[in-house]
Amino acid sequence: MSHQPDNPVPLFGSGPRRSLNPTAAGIVLGTELRRMRAERRLTATRAATLINASVSKVSRLERAESPPDPRDIEILADAYGVNPAERAQLRSLTRRAREPEWFDRYTDCAASWMQRLIALESDAVYYCAYEARLAPGLLQTPEYARQIISDGLRLSEGDRVEQRVLLRQERQRRFFGQPAPPVARFLLDESVLHRQVGTPAVMAGQLRKLLEYSDRPGVTLLVVPLNSSVVSNHGSMAHLRFASGGPPAMVFIEGDDDAMYYVKPDEVERRVEVMLRLSHEAAVPWRDSRAILLDALKRYEDG
Structure with a gap:
């Protein structure tokens, strides 16, 4: 169960050494x-x-x-x-x-500015993401992902859509399916729960998956309510920290069609401070977050 104490996690630190991808x-x-x-x-x-x-x-x-x-x-x-x-x-x-990455076969489906995040996320020892618009990619169901890809990229049904769905599923498997997955913290703006993607059945399935992951050891999922006083200027942010001997800690900020990676300690710290405020001042505790998810699920099941 994920009722872990809401204590700030140090920005930098050591962890078990892992082989580098x-x-x-x-x-x-x-x-x-x-x-x-x-x-x-x-x-x-x-x-x-x-x-x-x-x-x-x-x-x-x-x-x-x-x-x-x-x-x-x-x-x-x-x-x-x-x-x-x-x-x-x-x-x-x-x-x-100089060796190939596992996702090279999906190169046509993954924007170049996303590839660094895809390559590194499963090798982190700590991963914290804030999402203001959509369910996090690492937690999306195939149906939810398929709807986003079809609508957002205006792609017709076929290989181009399915390859992108398969890429997200492979990312999830590599992140959560390894023997020692990263400690993960997901901060989800409440508006994501009200923004219907696809049919009510698609949304209900997505909410069930969020509830399932909120119960996993090492995973914390918290909701940032609509009346929160802490606001981020960015709709999608991720903070990754790696074991000793690995890459430096970094922050990934996604835009509409590009992304920025920050690795200088002062730049990382400044942006992680926003995420810590969202996590520890704005987000409601685990039990309350779970109750919000259950209420949203009931709405879509009844609809």
Whole structure:
């Protein structure tokens, strides 16, 4: 049962070490390269000259926005004077970062700006999401997801819709189906429960799933009521924290057709403060949230 105390979770911290997936390996590689360059007091321009590339390429490499070239990594390792252990780590991260991701077969169905979140969410040790418009993607039923995709993207029924539904189901399986899933906290604006997606039966099925997940160990689902005094300017936010040795903590903010990722500690902390206020000042406790969900379910079942 999820009646855990509503205590703030530290922004940063350690946890069990996990093997890095390709996206995480690329992020850690970029972070290490940026740290090594800064410690040697070398500019990005100097690093770009070393690998005969543009400054933007160095920037993309350090932000893990493009696949690393092993030759570039070797040249930079020489220039930074790394020790044998550091060189071995850089090589290992480079190899891993160049491997395909599990969702590559869904590339046509996943917006490029969503792919980093999809790659990292199941590897987090702590995941907190706030949703103001729709049920969280990690908690959507196939029927609810299918309706959103068909209506929102104006796609006709067929492979294009079903592939997107399958992607969401695979995300859920990888997130919740692993031996030690992330500790998850979902903050759901009450308006989501009033916004009918599809038929009453579709909504009833979605609410049953939300109730089911609210009872899972390690999962907390809280409702932010309509009369809350705490308001977010963003309709969809997620805070991810990783085990020691993994990527830095980050905040993902989704827009209408793009997203922003924040990893600098001050930027993360500023946005997580909003989520903590939503969680601990605005959201009602677990039992009250469950009662709100049950009331909404009854409305749709009666309708």
